[in-house]
Amino acid sequence: MDSLFEYRKCPNCGQDDFEVLFGSDMKTDDFNVLFDYMMEGRDSQEGVEGYLVPGKEWGRHVKCRNCHLIYMNPVEKVSKTNEYYFKAKNTHAPTIRESYLKTAESQLHLIQKYATGKNLLDVGCAQGFFLYNASRGGYTTKGIEISQDAAEYGIREFDLDIEAKPFEELRFPENHFDVVTLWQVLEHVPYPLTVLKEVHRILKPQGLLAVSTPNIEGIPARILRRKWWDIKRLHINQFSTRTLGDILQNAGFRNTSSVSYRGFVSLSILLTMMLKYLNIYEPLKALFNADSIIGKVLNKIMLIYPSSLNHCVVLGFK
Numbered sequence: 001m002d003s004l005f006e007y008r009k010c011p012n013c014g015q016d017d018f019e020v021l022f023g024s025d026m027k028t029d030d031f032n033v034l035f036d037y038m039m040e041g042r043d044s045q046e047g048v049e050g051y052l053v054p055g056k057e058w059g060r061h062v063k064c065r066n067c068h069l070i071y072m073n074p075v076e077k078v079s080k081t082n083e084y085y086f087k088a089k090n091t092h093a094p095t096i097r098e099s100y101l102k103t104a105e106s107q108l109h110l111i112q113k114y115a116t117g118k119n120l121l122d123v124g125c126a127q128g129f130f131l132y133n134a135s136r137g138g139y140t141t142k143g144i145e146i147s148q149d150a151a152e153y154g155i156r157e158f159d160l161d162i163e164a165k166p167f168e169e170l171r172f173p174e175n176h177f178d179v180v181t182l183w184q185v186l187e188h189v190p191y192p193l194t195v196l197k198e199v200h201r202i203l204k205p206q207g208l209l210a211v212s213t214p215n216i217e218g219i220p221a222r223i224l225r226r227k228w229w230d231i232k233r234l235h236i237n238q239f240s241t242r243t244l245g246d247i248l249q250n251a252g253f254r255n256t257s258s259v260s261y262r263g264f265v266s267l268s269i270l271l272t273m274m275l276k277y278l279n280i281y282e283p284l285k286a287l288f289n290a291d292s293i294i295g296k297v298l299n300k301i302m303l304i305y306p307s308s309l310n311h312c313v314v315l316g317f318k
């Protein structure tokens with residue numbers, strides 16, 4: 001196998017017995033070309049997204065015969081993807097800001113319903129939209145974000161305490177946090193069980209963990225199969241509500257339950273996603289500029305959807 005890739009045993013149960021769900025016609029050179037695009041910041045600006053390479057089938061997806069987790073195998077080496085995440089430019093922050101802040105409000109309601117204490121850590125906090133809501137809600141917040149650009153945005157815009165490092169590089173005391181959240185993170189990390197075990201260690205007894213990921217058994221995934229928009233280069237684990245609950249339990253969490261919150265998406269984001277998906281975004285992208293009049297109007301119109309439509313949201317307790 002080419003040294004750009006890394007072979008994984010099942011990231012949940014550790015066994016190495018799987019069926020291939022989707023093959024792949026990607027070659028090393030394809031990955032390299034795309035990596036260069038992404039490093040130049042063209043990923044989010046110009047519609048060059050992992051799942052939008054005409055004629056290319058993204059990484060080989062396999063299903064563990066033991067625990068049924070679906071995961072990409074092999075995957076690009078961690079050092080390579082971390083380099084991308086570290087330098088990734090988040091030019092879309094002004095566009096997503098309003099809808100992400102609204103979504104963060106309903107995520108916070110969920111936390112307030114189940115958490116007992118106020119010391120909160122958000123792993124992979126991106127631009128800090130959720131953290132900002134949590135800190136306004138009276139939580140003592142800490143964020144970790146590997147993307148330097150996203151972390152800087154959260155620090156600058158919301159005056160948040162965000163550490164711009166990979167989670168593995170930080171060492172928090174044992175039994176430290178009341179709440180740890182991982183919104184749309186576990187689908188990106190090659191060893192999610194290791195991350196969850198570390199989260200378990202730093203949570204206080206009875207502490208709350210909240211996790212969300214795309215749902216491989218959701219309606220869009222069932223209809224679109226491998227054309228589903230969340231089958232993409234950087235999504236290397238594909239959870240269902242059941243496999244997400246399983247991996248939490250495997251890491252030591254108890255009383256796991258599947259929940260849902262209200263998600264908000266602006267018409268601007270929805271149309272951008274659809275046009276990118278159909279590969280006709282480029283000629284129309286000026287319309288979506290957050291500073292243009294049309295962009296502003298499209299940004300104001302919010303659609304509400306239940307997170308369960310496309311995502312798994314699972315809670316667990318230490």
Ligand SMILES: [Zn+2]
Nearest residue numbers: 010013064067
């Ligand atoms: Zn497994």
